[in-house]
Amino acid sequence: MTLRITVAAPFRHTRKDALRKNELVYYYALDRKWMSTEQATVLLKRAEESGLLRQENGVYTILFDPATETIPMGFRPGSTVFEAHDPTQELIGRITKARNVPETEVASEMNAVIREQFGGNLLPPAALVLLAKKYGVPYEDLREVLIAALKKG
Structure with missing residues (x-):
């Protein structure tokens, strides 16, 4: 990097x-x-x-x-x-690549997790971590940045 x-x-x-x-x-x-x-x-x-x-x-x-x-x-x-790094978008990309599905499908599944499992009380970065764990996608290197995004959100 x-x-x-x-x-x-x-x-x-x-x-x-x-x-x-x-x-x-x-x-x-x-x-x-x-x-x-x-x-x-x-x-x-x-x-x-x-x-x-x-x-x-x-x-x-x-x-x-x-x-x-x-x-x-x-x-x-x-x-x-100098370019802004979006850890959420990067994690979506990793899950997309691992599952070989379009980004829209990962985003849809993320929204379903937020809505159905947490009643809308979960931020997207946290939902993506749950999906990454579910599919065995590495996310540990993004952990600190995702936590910072959660604190801002």
Whole structure:
């Protein structure tokens, strides 16, 4: 995943598990010249929303071991690191692929779970996790982002 590699890079390079915002922006925009300072700020926000970084008092802490990411020689992140990631849509896609059915069928089944089993008192991300468990579709890597979506919803 390019976002994970991009987030891991400055922490691996500096051998630290916490960096200030200005250090990260400097690394991305001026040191590596991967993006503008505005894009670096967007990247940090996206990494936070994805559960990869936590920010407290202007200091960003990485929430995974950066040593687990291999940074290829000559790596340069693409524009996909700035695109919003929809974990709900990704899980629908995984279930669709595993069952070899159209997305509309998965969405319909999700709505049926919400309506029939929970009387409308369940949010879509939770219903999708239930369907993923039912069909043996892996969802664990999306867990933190789905929980964050549930808290917002």
